[in-house]
Amino acid sequence: MRIPLMAGNWKMNKTVDEAVAMVNELKGLVADADDVDVAICAPAVNLYAMNEVVEGSNVDLGAENMYWRDSGAYTGELSPAMVKSVGCKYVIVGHSERREIFGENDELLNLKLKAAIDNDLTPILCIGETLEERESGVLFEKIKFQLAAGLSGVQAEAVKDMVLAYEPIWAIGTGKTATPEQAEEIIKFIRQTIASMYDAETAQSIRIQYGGSVKPHNVKEIMAQPNIDGALVGGASLEAESFSKIVNFNK
16 A cells, blocks of 8 residues: 655755754654655755754655765765765655756656665655646657656665655645546546556556645546545645645645
8 A cells, every 4th residue: 555645845945943943843743644655855055054954754855866886075065974874765766856946857866866766865856847848749759758857777675665656746846736536537537557667556656746836635536536646746845734634735
């Protein structure tokens, strides 16, 4: 049985003091969430302090990004070992903002994904289409290409333990949300594609989240879909109360 993962992606928000205050409040609000995994992916400068606060709670940490090399002359980057050393369990790979704003391509993201796996980090690989790609009817081809490129050379056992996040780019931070039926259609297609790339067991094991303006008022409908295994939450994860309502969607 797949356990849902509710992961917050704070993006470039919160100082260290603000981050510590938020997770201090959050851990109490989600302490009884024993049927959902909870994570916060936060700016790197906050993670060390946050790790001390969440110790002993059911809130895990994740990095929003990392480089694929172990060390070296890569100014401004973080290695997998650095990410692990501040208590991270997860790392986001290939968020659309990394792809669109910072020009990260599928070849680079594949290297990051493999580096995360090699360092016992759970990657959350983001995929999704633009509005133009959806309206022109190429969204399925786009999703299939991102999966093939992102998972190139990754073995089935590793795929079973990682997380995919379907985030239609047109729904990220726009207030627009794919209908539960639209999200389910694509996530079902993703699962079918994983089955064709690997096998049915791998497809049934991997967790696939939906991301894109997930809020307390729409999370129940989204989570009612059979193939959706959680959410990658942006703005609504910045406040403890709103994120806790998403985590506790089935309470």
